[in-house]
Every structure is written in structure tokens, then in C-alpha cells.
Amino acid sequence: MKEQIFIGGAWPYANNSLHVGHLAALLPGDILARYYRQKGAEVMYVSGSDCHGTPITVRAKKLNISPEKIAEHYNQEFKNTFDALSFSYDLYTATMTPYHKAHVQEFVKQIDKNGYIYEKEEDEPYCEHCKTFLSDRELVGTCPVCGAETNGDQCDHCLTSLSANMVLNPRCKVCGQSATMHKNKHLYFALSRLSKQVQEFVDKNKDHWRQTAVNESTKYLKEGLRDRALTRQLNWGVEIPFPGFEDKRMYVWFEAVLGYFTAGEKVMEEKGEDFWKFITDKNTKCYYVHGKDNIVFHTIILPGLLEALNPQIQKPDYIISSEYVNLNNDKMSKSKGNLVTVKTLLANFDSESIRYYFMFNNPERRDTSFSIEDYVDIHNKHLVGGYGNFVNRNLSFLAKKFNGVLPAIDVSDEVRATVKNAYKTIGDLIEKGENRTAVEEMYSLIKYANKYYDESAPWTLYENDKPAFDKVTSNCLYLIANIANITAPLLPKTAAKVKEFLGITGEEKWDEIFYNPNKKLENITVLFNRVALKDVDLSLQAKDEFNC
Known part of the structure; x- marks a missing residue:
């Protein structure tokens, strides 16, 4: 019997060009796919562009264009870049496709049917000046854990996962005014009810993971799993398939991470084969390839979602999480102007040379410096x-x-x-x-x-x-x-x-x-x-x- 291999490459966010950190994190997925195909295995290797969420909507407002136009531009750029670098995806898609939207809506209906979604009214940051609720990326404030300035989704300093109403002293990013708290209705995913199953999953599989993935997952579990908001106050994203939530969209953490399965389903459907038979087969080995900042979404959140959707779905066996790539030993950032994009590399070097260097100098277990x-x-x-x-x-x-x-x-x-x-x-x-x-x-x-x-x-x-x-x-x-x-x-x-x-x-x-x-x-x-x-x-x- 042929080996069955599922490889999910992280979905880059369609708001800016790919940089060398993206490349270093994603390239191991293509090495795996090509190796296993050469070995004679049945391989499915999928990814796509993460097209929804607040950063794109914020940028679209600044440019006075639609979020869709930005997402389409970068999605095409990403496709061209991956093609130039010989990535061998079975499908590289996007979360804004009708296929993804329709199928992820079916997932949320099934999770709701299984009893893991509930409605909750809560206090949420509201900007009186802009007359709007503020989502996690639309505000800045103080991290309640380390005291650093942070967005409302995750602290880049201590990597603590946050929500908008956890941030201290919240301010609106658009106008800079302090936010006040108003009541708002949202749907929540009952992740806390799955703590035992997620803990057992981590304990069973952590020997296949890099140490940073083990450390981040253990830290997250020790803090205690919290229920996560499934909806957010946006008009760009996947619509909620329940009445009363027409003004809201699915959080990207939910719909993007399930994109691996909408993409896999699409591949198998076009072949006339059954994806769910493949992905629920205990012999299917699953790899997830991404950067350090996406670890808990793949080791905690994704297993919880799959347990809620269908416990028979094979969860991640191998977490191929990469550390960061620095430039001349200095952390790269757009604000510093030292961000080296993959387009820059392709303008200077052959794609084979690029592939070789970023695997030979891959940040597997510690940050590496690119010069x-x-x-x-x-x-x-x-x-x-x-x-x-x-x-x-x-x-x-x-x-x-x-x-x-x-x-x-x-x-x-x-x-x-x-x-x-x-x-x-x-x-x-x-x-x-x-x-x-x-x-x-x-x-x-x-x-x-x-x-x-x-x-x-x-x-x-x-x-x-x-x-x-x-x-x-x-x-x-x-x-x-x-x-x-x-x-x-x-x-x-x-x-x-x-x-x-x-x-x-x-x-x-x-x-x-x-x-x-x-x-x-x-x-x-x-x-x-x-x-x-x-x-x-x-x-x-x-x-x-x-x-x-």
C-alpha cells in the first residue's frame, strides 16, 4: 500500500509581498512533497492566500479601494512567486474563493450541530469618534501580560494570544482616540471544552515537533484554553450562515486554518476521489509547515477545531515550524526598511540557488541571519x-x-x-x-x-x-x-x-x-x-x- 501524505503549507497573508522569512518557513513543505512523490507516496500538498481580516480592510480604507482588489493583487503575486521558485502545490488557492467560503460555512454548521458554538454578548472596544466597534487589529494598547504595546490579537513581544477586550488602555488605530466599552453580540467556539483532548493530542505527538513548538504549546496549555470569538465586526470575509449575524464575518483564525481542508477537498473532488476517506484514514501522515508565529494555531487551535468537526480527521503528526530570519543579525521589519522580499532575490539570483541557500541556512531550531x-x-x-x-x-x-x-x-x-x-x-x-x-x-x-x-x-x-x-x-x-x-x-x-x-x-x-x-x-x-x-x-x- 502506498504511503499517504498530507502537507499543509501556511497561508501567507495577502497584504504585502513575501519576504525571506516566508520563504524559509514555507520551502520545507515543497522539499517534503517532492521527496515523498519521488518515493512513490500518494501526496497532497496544499496552501493558499489568507485574504480576509482587518489589516487588509485598514489598508483598503487608506488607499480608498476595495479589500478584494488588494487581496487579488497579492494572491496573484504569491502564485507567480511560488511558480518562479518551483513550488509544487497540488493546489494553491485563496480564502476569498466561493468554493472555500461555501465549504467552510458547512464546517461551522457542523461544529455548531456538534454543540461547540454558542452566542455571547460582551463588552467590546468602541470608537466614539469613528462610530464603530474595533476589531483586534484596529486598536493598539498595552499587553496585559508583559506590558509591551500590542495589537489586540497577539503580542509580538511575548507571543501571548489576546482578544480585543483583553488589551489595556485601547486606542483606535485610525483616529488615535481612546476606546470605550460597548455591548456587542458574537459567536464563540468552545475551545475550553476540548482541553483534555488537545492536551492528549500534544502529549502524543510532541516528540515529532521542534522544541519551540513544544514550548509554545505547553505554555499555551498551562495558561488554560479559552473559548475564542468566531465572529468579528467586519464586512470583508466569510459570511456567517446563521440569522442575526449578517453584519459580522468569520474570524480568520477559524476559516483560514480550515482552508487546508477546503483545498484538499477541492483537489480530490476534481480527481473524482473522496478527500474525507483520505484525511480520516489512520495511515495518512500529516505535516504542517509554517513559521514560529503560527505554532499555536496548528498545535492547539486546529486540533481543537478538528475534534469539534469530526474526531476521525487526522491531526498534525509533524509540526515543521521555523524560527525567524534576520538581516545582518538585525530583526527585519517594514518600519525599519530592511525587509528583503522574495521578488528582490529573484531579481538577483537563480531560483535553484535561492532554494539551496534557504534550506542550507534554514532557521529550524534558532533564528538565522541572512546577508x-x-x-x-x-x-x-x-x-x-x-x-x-x-x-x-x-x-x-x-x-x-x-x-x-x-x-x-x-x-x-x-x-x-x-x-x-x-x-x-x-x-x-x-x-x-x-x-x-x-x-x-x-x-x-x-x-x-x-x-x-x-x-x-x-x-x-x-x-x-x-x-x-x-x-x-x-x-x-x-x-x-x-x-x-x-x-x-x-x-x-x-x-x-x-x-x-x-x-x-x-x-x-x-x-x-x-x-x-x-x-x-x-x-x-x-x-x-x-x-x-x-x-x-x-x-x-x-x-x-x-x-x-
């Missing part, structure tokens, strides 16, 4: 001087001295054992979400190949000892083929190029492959070009028509 100097050094050392050089000097020599004719396959047991061990080691690391170490192992195999070539010195053998030359060259061609195959989840375009050089066809597999000895080398080109630091321009970036 152009480090990027250029890694690119030139690992890809140009390591991988590219090994391939080029072998194939160019054969093209020049032997008219591109490849020797018969004659691979030594030692070389084959080294490669087979690499498949096992790297595969195990990828499955556990330890992608950074997996990439280090890939580079170790490249270094092994270069050392073998240098020590064997085939350029001294080709005239005086042709059998020995053929043996060494066969080993090197085998290494080239399998380095391409092993790094295919990380460098898919490069792998395809190398396999074409060597005449390798057939189904993908996570196992040793061999070059085609009947293939004559033709049109051999270098895999990677050297980058000069002076040619890098971080100011290169496509114009953002909504920049304000």
Missing part, C-alpha cells in the same frame, strides 16, 4: 565550486577527449554503498523535518565525489590506463546521476538538466539510478554561474502598486 555576503559565498562555494564543478569537469572532459561517448557501467561496491547510505540517511532526515541537516548531508556527498575525483586523477589515466579511466569515470557518472536524484527535492530543475545530460528516463524513485551508457553527451552547459558581490543589487524589486 548577501554569506549568500554569495555559499552559492559560489557549494553550487559553483562543489556540485557544478564536479559535473562540469567530468562531462566536459568526456565531451572533449571522447566525443561525448560514455563508458560502460562499472561502479565499485564502495561508491554504491556510500550512495545507498546517503539515500537512507537523507530520506530519514527529510521525513523527520530535519531538512537543514539533510542538505548538509547532500553537500557531504558532493564533497565526497570531488575528493574521489581528485584522488583518482582520471586526467592522468585516460592515455596510459584506459580501463582504469573507464572505471573511475563510471563511478563519477554514477555519482553525478545520484547526486542529481538525491538533491531533486531541493534542486528540481538542476536534477532534470543533469538527467537529460546522462539520458536518464523512467519513473522517479528514491533509490540509486544509473546513467545511460548509450547516451552521447550533447549540449553540455554549466549548472551554476558564479555570482560577484558587486553585481547584487538589493534595491531591485518590481514596483508594488499598493505601496503606501
Whole structure:
């Protein structure tokens, strides 16, 4: 029976361009998807743009345009960016699609039917000047836990999850006036009633999670699970399917996190297959890939929602949560003007190089620092001087001295054992979400190949000892083929190029492959070009028509 793998990549918020922190957090999902497909598993890999909520509506008011126009712009930009970086989503969608809205409304009806939604009237911040209730992102105030200035949803300083009426000394973001408290009616999700089930889920699965995910989840549980508002006072978002709430919309924490399942349902529906059979199968392994600031939404909130919707739905097995990426050891922020977008990277570097660097320097367990100097050094050392050089000097020599004719396959047991061990080691690391170490192992195999070539010195053998030359060259061609195959989840375009050089066809597999000895080398080109630091321009970036 095929392995069944579900991979949910976090839904970036469609209010600004993707930056390098987004890329570092989301890229592990594509590595997982490509690896498991290569292994022969049945894979579903989904994501989309989070298009609703207050930040978009606030920005739309400033620009005097519709929230939909902003969301559509960034959703398309995100799609283009992910395509340019070779992300292999089965579906990249958006929360503003009619399909998502209709299906998430059915989810909320089912959760209500199961008894986990109730109505509550409460005090809510109200701006007398603007004549409107203030949602969490429409106010600022003081965090009741650490005392830092915060929005009403989550304190960026201590990461405590908040609600608008918890913030001390609330002020309206639009006019700056102090808010007063007025009564307002909302729907609530009874998360507190699921404390036991969520605690059991965390205890059962935390060994598969990174330590920060365990720490944040444990901290959240110790504080005690609180019921969460399901509705908010907005006119942009998913409509509430119950009478009396026509002036409100679903909170994005509810509808966006369930987007994994509306997207999965859409994929399976188009294939004529049953998504719910797939996602309730105990053999389905589930990965969720996101940044540090989204941990509790995937380890606490999502499991609670799934328990309320249908306890048979498979919950997250692996939480692939990344830390932050800093710029030159300084925290990136839009206000500081030091935010490096993915568009800037694509204007300067090849997409394969970008994928390699942000996995080799991935913030898996601690924050990492991005600098152009480090990027250029890694690119030139690992890809140009390591991988590219090994391939080029072998194939160019054969093209020049032997008219591109490849020797018969004659691979030594030692070389084959080294490669087979690499498949096992790297595969195990990828499955556990330890992608950074997996990439280090890939580079170790490249270094092994270069050392073998240098020590064997085939350029001294080709005239005086042709059998020995053929043996060494066969080993090197085998290494080239399998380095391409092993790094295919990380460098898919490069792998395809190398396999074409060597005449390798057939189904993908996570196992040793061999070059085609009947293939004559033709049109051999270098895999990677050297980058000069002076040619890098971080100011290169496509114009953002909504920049304000």
C-alpha cells in the first residue's frame, strides 16, 4: 500500500509581498512533497492566500479601494512567486474563493450541530469618534501580560494570544482616540471544552515537533484554553450562515486554518476521489509547515477545531515550524526598511540557488541571519565550486577527449554503498523535518565525489590506463546521476538538466539510478554561474502598486 501524505503549507497573508522569512518557513513543505512523490507516496500538498481580516480592510480604507482588489493583487503575486521558485502545490488557492467560503460555512454548521458554538454578548472596544466597534487589529494598547504595546490579537513581544477586550488602555488605530466599552453580540467556539483532548493530542505527538513548538504549546496549555470569538465586526470575509449575524464575518483564525481542508477537498473532488476517506484514514501522515508565529494555531487551535468537526480527521503528526530570519543579525521589519522580499532575490539570483541557500541556512531550531555576503559565498562555494564543478569537469572532459561517448557501467561496491547510505540517511532526515541537516548531508556527498575525483586523477589515466579511466569515470557518472536524484527535492530543475545530460528516463524513485551508457553527451552547459558581490543589487524589486 502506498504511503499517504498530507502537507499543509501556511497561508501567507495577502497584504504585502513575501519576504525571506516566508520563504524559509514555507520551502520545507515543497522539499517534503517532492521527496515523498519521488518515493512513490500518494501526496497532497496544499496552501493558499489568507485574504480576509482587518489589516487588509485598514489598508483598503487608506488607499480608498476595495479589500478584494488588494487581496487579488497579492494572491496573484504569491502564485507567480511560488511558480518562479518551483513550488509544487497540488493546489494553491485563496480564502476569498466561493468554493472555500461555501465549504467552510458547512464546517461551522457542523461544529455548531456538534454543540461547540454558542452566542455571547460582551463588552467590546468602541470608537466614539469613528462610530464603530474595533476589531483586534484596529486598536493598539498595552499587553496585559508583559506590558509591551500590542495589537489586540497577539503580542509580538511575548507571543501571548489576546482578544480585543483583553488589551489595556485601547486606542483606535485610525483616529488615535481612546476606546470605550460597548455591548456587542458574537459567536464563540468552545475551545475550553476540548482541553483534555488537545492536551492528549500534544502529549502524543510532541516528540515529532521542534522544541519551540513544544514550548509554545505547553505554555499555551498551562495558561488554560479559552473559548475564542468566531465572529468579528467586519464586512470583508466569510459570511456567517446563521440569522442575526449578517453584519459580522468569520474570524480568520477559524476559516483560514480550515482552508487546508477546503483545498484538499477541492483537489480530490476534481480527481473524482473522496478527500474525507483520505484525511480520516489512520495511515495518512500529516505535516504542517509554517513559521514560529503560527505554532499555536496548528498545535492547539486546529486540533481543537478538528475534534469539534469530526474526531476521525487526522491531526498534525509533524509540526515543521521555523524560527525567524534576520538581516545582518538585525530583526527585519517594514518600519525599519530592511525587509528583503522574495521578488528582490529573484531579481538577483537563480531560483535553484535561492532554494539551496534557504534550506542550507534554514532557521529550524534558532533564528538565522541572512546577508548577501554569506549568500554569495555559499552559492559560489557549494553550487559553483562543489556540485557544478564536479559535473562540469567530468562531462566536459568526456565531451572533449571522447566525443561525448560514455563508458560502460562499472561502479565499485564502495561508491554504491556510500550512495545507498546517503539515500537512507537523507530520506530519514527529510521525513523527520530535519531538512537543514539533510542538505548538509547532500553537500557531504558532493564533497565526497570531488575528493574521489581528485584522488583518482582520471586526467592522468585516460592515455596510459584506459580501463582504469573507464572505471573511475563510471563511478563519477554514477555519482553525478545520484547526486542529481538525491538533491531533486531541493534542486528540481538542476536534477532534470543533469538527467537529460546522462539520458536518464523512467519513473522517479528514491533509490540509486544509473546513467545511460548509450547516451552521447550533447549540449553540455554549466549548472551554476558564479555570482560577484558587486553585481547584487538589493534595491531591485518590481514596483508594488499598493505601496503606501
